[in-house]
Amino acid sequence: MDFLLSFGRSLPSALGQGLAWGLMAIGVYLTYKILDLADLTVDGTLSTGGAVCAVLITMGWDPWLALLMAVLAGMLAGLVTGLLHTACGIPAILSGILTQLALYSLNLRIMAIGDIIKLGDAAAKTKATLGLNVDRNPLMLSSRYVRELSSRNPLILLVIIVAVVIALMYWFFGTELGCSIRATGANPNMARAQGINTSRNKVLGLVVSNGLVAMSGALLAQYSGSATVDMGRGAIVIGLAAVIIGEVLLDKLFRNFALKLLASVIGAVIYYVVITLVLRLGLEATDLKLLTAMVVAVFLAIPYLKERYMSKAKKEVKTDA
Amino acid sequence: MLELHNVYKTFNPGTVNEKRALNGIDLTLNEGDFVTVIGSNGAGKSTVLNAIAGVWPIDSGSIVIDGQDVTALPEHKRAKFLGRVFQDPMNGTAATMQIQENLALAKRRGKSRTLMPGITRREQEEYRELLRDLGLGLEDRMTSKVGLLSGGQRQALTLLMATLQKPKVLLLDEHTAALDPKTAETVLNTTDAVIEVNHLTAFMVTHNMKDAIAHGNRLIMMNEGKIIFDVAGEEKAHLTMKELLDKFAEISGSSIQSDKTLLA
Numbered sequence: 001m002d003f004l005l006s007f008g009r010s011l012p013s014a015l016g017q018g019l020a021w022g023l024m025a026i027g028v029y030l031t032y033k034i035l036d037l038a039d040l041t042v043d044g045t046l047s048t049g050g051a052v053c054a055v056l057i058t059m060g061w062d063p064w065l066a067l068l069m070a071v072l073a074g075m076l077a078g079l080v081t082g083l084l085h086t087a088c089g090i091p092a093i094l095s096g097i098l099t100q101l102a103l104y105s106l107n108l109r110i111m112a113i114g115d116i117i118k119l120g121d122a123a124a125k126t127k128a129t130l131g132l133n134v135d136r137n138p139l140m141l142s143s144r145y146v147r148e149l150s151s152r153n154p155l156i157l158l159v160i161i162v163a164v165v166i167a168l169m170y171w172f173f174g175t176e177l178g179c180s181i182r183a184t185g186a187n188p189n190m191a192r193a194q195g196i197n198t199s200r201n202k203v204l205g206l207v208v209s210n211g212l213v214a215m216s217g218a219l220l221a222q223y224s225g226s227a228t229v230d231m232g233r234g235a236i237v238i239g240l241a242a243v244i245i246g247e248v249l250l251d252k253l254f255r256n257f258a259l260k261l262l263a264s265v266i267g268a269v270i271y272y273v274v275i276t277l278v279l280r281l282g283l284e285a286t287d288l289k290l291l292t293a294m295v296v297a298v299f300l301a302i303p304y305l306k307e308r309y310m311s312k313a314k315k316e317v318k319t320d321a
Numbered sequence: 322m323l324e325l326h327n328v329y330k331t332f333n334p335g336t337v338n339e340k341r342a343l344n345g346i347d348l349t350l351n352e353g354d355f356v357t358v359i360g361s362n363g364a365g366k367s368t369v370l371n372a373i374a375g376v377w378p379i380d381s382g383s384i385v386i387d388g389q390d391v392t393a394l395p396e397h398k399r400a401k402f403l404g405r406v407f408q409d410p411m412n413g414t415a416a417t418m419q420i421q422e423n424l425a426l427a428k429r430r431g432k433s434r435t436l437m438p439g440i441t442r443r444e445q446e447e448y449r450e451l452l453r454d455l456g457l458g459l460e461d462r463m464t465s466k467v468g469l470l471s472g473g474q475r476q477a478l479t480l481l482m483a484t485l486q487k488p489k490v491l492l493l494d495e496h497t498a499a500l501d502p503k504t505a506e507t508v509l510n511t512t513d514a515v516i517e518v519n520h521l522t523a524f525m526v527t528h529n530m531k532d533a534i535a536h537g538n539r540l541i542m543m544n545e546g547k548i549i550f551d552v553a554g555e556e557k558a559h560l561t562m563k564e565l566l567d568k569f570a571e572i573s574g575s576s577i578q579s580d581k582t583l584l585a
Contacts, residue, residue, distance in 0.1 A: 174439050175434075175438060176436070176437055177435060177436055179439035182418060186418055190412060193396075195400030195401055195429075196400075196434070197397045198397065
């Protein structure tokens, strides 16, 4: 009973985390599902989004403006990966890894900017964590109020932001340009034959995707009260987990594109609810990466194994007949 | 309408896999020409077509479409001049997108893609009419994913997409080779009709000698990256299979016995 009570008490917090990560999952959906491209930049971009947003807020910026700058920083990261891939001919996965690695150094620098401006030479040149305090900093949202029945409950703002992002993406991928990006992922040969610049479209898709991932990082930093250089480590796997969980559970039900994006967000929420549950069962927080990797591996393997098993079963039926 | 001047292309130069694919191609297509192209495997038929489409840059020479030198243009920029149908039915369409979305993509070939809607209601009506003319019952399945269609249906759809914006040249790359004989015939008849109705200039690569003789107003035979035989008009109209085989043996100098199977 105690267990259920404490699990129930931590559910709202899991919901908040899931919603914020849901934006990241939408970003992963765009590259992994639509562009058919595994973009590993996002591990770095998530931290960059958090770092840029946090440092600007500690410098006294309006949190909405800080969020916007974080998104722009993420888009820039996507642009770099896109150009490494298309203009320099580096395989997409490697391009993402290169940008991600570079961002690690940059993120440490970014978080120190506030101190350097305030303290000059006395300040450290790099910084691995940056705390935000809802009493001192004007934050858009904070997990502190997640169980409150008031307008400052962060879940309200998160639901609104997720809804707006899904609506925007739904509109964008229905435009001429958006359709051409979908065609680029679906069949690049056909796309080029129809006069579509597939290189430009890949870059564009990576820019949009990483913008969303950085937004997710910026919201997470405010929500949890700190930005850290490690907050994005393994983010791609969590994003994939969300996309895959959403797909496995809701693919039959959700046909519309907007609903498919929503499925990824729901996947992220489910992921965090499950994580909360296993933490309550006594696992250490550091075990989560192992658990996440296992979950993703299993879900990615299921369709393949299912097909193999099913086709074998079919063959057996044939020989019987 | 289409001019190739002294076009050369070598694949994997300087390696053991070096292959001279195009060996000085000179070719001029007049407006309204429907050329069929034959030749044995590796003769360079599809390579010429890919050179025109700009799949990769050529080593030397020039390509002119409708008076404009396109030699330096990348594939997606040449697309505004060209309609293309591929050998693999999977290649010409986006399987995970709807029939009407595929058509809408083709409708915008050669135009800049803006933030306007990807498909409008008026277009949908237009596509419904065009699909009805195709006679495959696709007009009732406009929101179905193209991946659900058969190979023949996909090739017919690709053909429609290739001509939605009238191309300067229609490039057909053995587009019936992957289909069963009956479907292949249907698609070829559709091809003839589409070319005639729209007065298109067309370039059709084929493995099938009979098709090459039966269709088009001009026939080209290729061997080892060169055009070795080019016949048009009355002479083409009266061409027989035997003459063509003899011609091939005479000009290429290779054994007719060994190539007969490939050409027939």
